[in-house]
Amino acid sequence: MRSSLSVACGIAFAALASAIPTISVKGSKFFTSDGNQYFVRGIAYQLVPEDPLIDNNQCQLDASLMKTLGANAIRVYHVDPDADHQDCMKTFADAGIYLFVDLDTFNTQIEQTSPHWNESQYDAFAKVMDEFQQFDNTAGFFVGNEVLTTGNGSVAAPYVKAAARDMKAYRNSKNYRNIPVGYSAADISSLRPNLQNYLACGTNASEALDFFSLNAYEWCGESSYQVSGYEQLTQNITEYNIPIFFSEVGCNTPKPRTFDDQAAIFGSEMSQYWSGVMIYEWIEESNNYGLIQYGPKTDPTATNAPDGYTRTGTPTPISPDFQNLSNHWKTLTPSGVSESAYSPSNSAPECPAYTSMAWEVSGNVALPTIGQTFDAQATSSVPASATSGATGTRASSSGSRSTGSSTGTGAAASASQTGMASPSRQIAGMSVGLVTVMLGFIWWL
Numbered sequence: 047m048r049s050s051l052s053v054a055c056g057i058a059f060a061a062l063a064s065a066i067p068t069i070s071v072k073g074s075k076f077f078t079s080d081g082n083q084y085f086v087r088g089i090a091y092q093l094v095p096e097d098p099l100i101d102n103n104q105c106q107l108d109a110s111l112m113k114t115l116g117a118n119a120i121r122v123y124h125v126d127p128d129a130d131h132q133d134c135m136k137t138f139a140d141a142g143i144y145l146f147v148d149l150d151t152f153n154t155q156i157e158q159t160s161p162h163w164n165e166s167q168y169d170a171f172a173k174v175m176d177e178f179q180q181f182d183n184t185a186g187f188f189v190g191n192e193v194l195t196t197g198n199g200s201v202a203a204p205y206v207k208a209a210a211r212d213m214k215a216y217r218n219s220k221n222y223r224n225i226p227v228g229y230s231a232a233d234i235s236s237l238r239p240n241l242q243n244y245l246a247c248g249t250n251a252s253e254a255l256d257f258f259s260l261n262a263y264e265w266c267g268e269s270s271y272q273v274s275g276y277e278q279l280t281q282n283i284t285e286y287n288i289p290i291f292f293s294e295v296g297c298n299t300p301k302p303r304t305f306d307d308q309a310a311i312f313g314s315e316m317s318q319y320w321s322g323v324m325i326y327e328w329i330e331e332s333n334n335y336g337l338i339q340y341g342p343k344t345d346p347t348a349t350n351a352p353d354g355y356t357r358t359g360t361p362t363p364i365s366p367d368f369q370n371l372s373n374h375w376k377t378l379t380p381s382g383v384s385e386s387a388y389s390p391s392n393s394a395p396e397c398p399a400y401t402s403m404a405w406e407v408s409g410n411v412a413l414p415t416i417g418q419t420f421d422a423q424a425t426s427s428v429p430a431s432a433t434s435g436a437t438g439t440r441a442s443s444s445g446s447r448s449t450g451s452s453t454g455t456g457a458a459a460s461a462s463q464t465g466m467a468s469p470s471r472q473i474a475g476m477s478v479g480l481v482t483v484m485l486g487f488i489w490w491l
């Protein structure tokens with residue numbers, strides 16, 4: 047009896063020791079379930095387009111090196127909810143690594159062109175949530191990545207917010223853990239302050255994002271907090287009421303990458319407001335952002351090496367970039383505040399007012415219901431003096447798709463046809479100009 051009890055205790059202790067604390071949001075910060083503030087030190091990780099979290103041998107090889115690097119999170123843009131993720135998720139948990147995963151994929155993402163949010167998208171998002179909510183190291187869900195890129199494209203913002211509203215309600219209705227639901231934005235200086243305020247604004251927290259994040263490519267080579275633009279980014283969020291972090295950085299010219307921006311992000315000026323950073327990206331591809339490679343560049347016709355970049359095997363650090371990042375992360379460990387000592391004081395920002403071609407959503411307009419498609423005709427017939435409720439985001443309530451919707455489908459198809467190495471587009475601030483990186487996955491066309 048005694049021995050079986052101690053065996054049972056031993057097993058219980060082992061389970062406790064290996065359990066990773068869960069992540070939740072309080073005010074503008076993330077906390078672990080043991081009460082410490084959580085700062086993201088993450089890596090964009092998408093070795094293969096459909097799902098990099100299936101091959102556990104590969105997950106083990108990568109998780110082990112990420113641990114050496116000092117990473118505590120990955121971001122995965124596309125997953126297959128029908129696949130088995132038990133082993134990979136455990137591998138990453140054992141390495142102390144959390145997952146932020148995008149709920150959308152190539153044919154379900156919310157589009158800026160003819161924006162809509164419908165049942166098929168809802169069901170597909172819910173399926174990804176169903177699969178990943180079971181893992182303690184799932185830290186967050188994105189409802190979209192860089193959906194909006196232009197001022198008049200802001201009409202898509204209510205659809206992003208509606209998706210967040212519905213996914214949060216779905217999460218709660220299923221009694222899932224309060225896994226944070228957020229959005230990953232392109233860094234467009236003319237759009238960003240309005241967008242981030244809009245997605246957090248309003249008096250009803252059930253309709254706002256749990257966190258906001260930004261893909262920023264502003265800090266290039268030798269720079270500083272003031273020169274890079276990070277100071278401006280920070281000035282716009284000092285009163286922000288939900289967590290914000292960088293869901294992608296950073297600039298890769300000039301080479302090598304020094305990652306000196308990490309010192310700013312985790313330094314005193316930013317870490318009181320920001321919750322960390324994800325580095326774009328793990329694997330070296332022709333866009334030259336990689337921290338590691340799986341072998342020398344090879345014949346593009348070789349198996350598993352589309353574009354000449356091998357996508358499996360033992361990761362080898364790219365020098366000196368990998369070491370540079372590692373050196374920074376080793377020394378940058380802000381302690382933040384403990385959950386018990388923190389009382390949030392910021393309230394939700396004002397919903398931005400309608401401004402033609404800059405922010406074409408009227409304040410805290412009612413969000414679209416599921417099945418709505420944005421009706422550009424209805425909106426363009428409304429003068430820009432739209433200050434009253436429904437105008438800026440007028441959407442047809444018919445489930446039928448308006449004329450623009452074939453464009454939306456076309457855009458999604460062409461993104462995969464031209465092949466984007468990163469599902470993400472990188473767009474620096476307007477002052478820096480537009481940079482679109484499109485490469486890659488030729489082999490699955």
Ligand SMILES: *[C@@H]1O[C@H](CO)[C@@H](O)[C@H](O)[C@H]1NC(C)=O
Nearest residue numbers: 153154164165166167445455
């Ligand atoms: C939802 O929109 C997608 C395109 O994004 C389309 O393929 C699908 O048929 C639509 N589903 C419904 C139920 O209308």
Ligand SMILES: *[C@@H]1O[C@H](CO)[C@@H](O)[C@H](O)[C@H]1NC(C)=O
Nearest residue numbers: 158159160196198199201422
């Ligand atoms: C925004 O304006 C451009 C140029 O006028 C146009 O091509 C595009 O379709 C508009 N986008 C939306 C979402 O209305």
Ligand SMILES: *[C@@H]1O[C@H](CO)[C@@H](O)[C@H](O)[C@H]1NC(C)=O
Nearest residue numbers: 211215249250251252253413
């Ligand atoms: C808040 O939003 C949710 C989701 O849209 C809705 O169900 C709820 O009734 C709203 N609460 C209030 C007080 O308006």
Ligand SMILES: *[C@@H]1O[C@H](CO)[C@@H](O)[C@H](O)[C@H]1NC(C)=O
Nearest residue numbers: 239240243277278279281282
């Ligand atoms: C954002 O910050 C800049 C200063 O960096 C300021 O000029 C601008 O008004 C701010 N916008 C908002 C919406 O807070």
Ligand SMILES: CC(=O)N[C@H]1CO[C@H](CO)[C@@H](O)[C@@H]1O
Nearest residue numbers: 302304366369370371373374
């Ligand atoms: C922070 C850091 O490690 N910086 C190094 C990045 O790599 C260059 C080239 O090897 C070094 O000169 C830096 O010291």
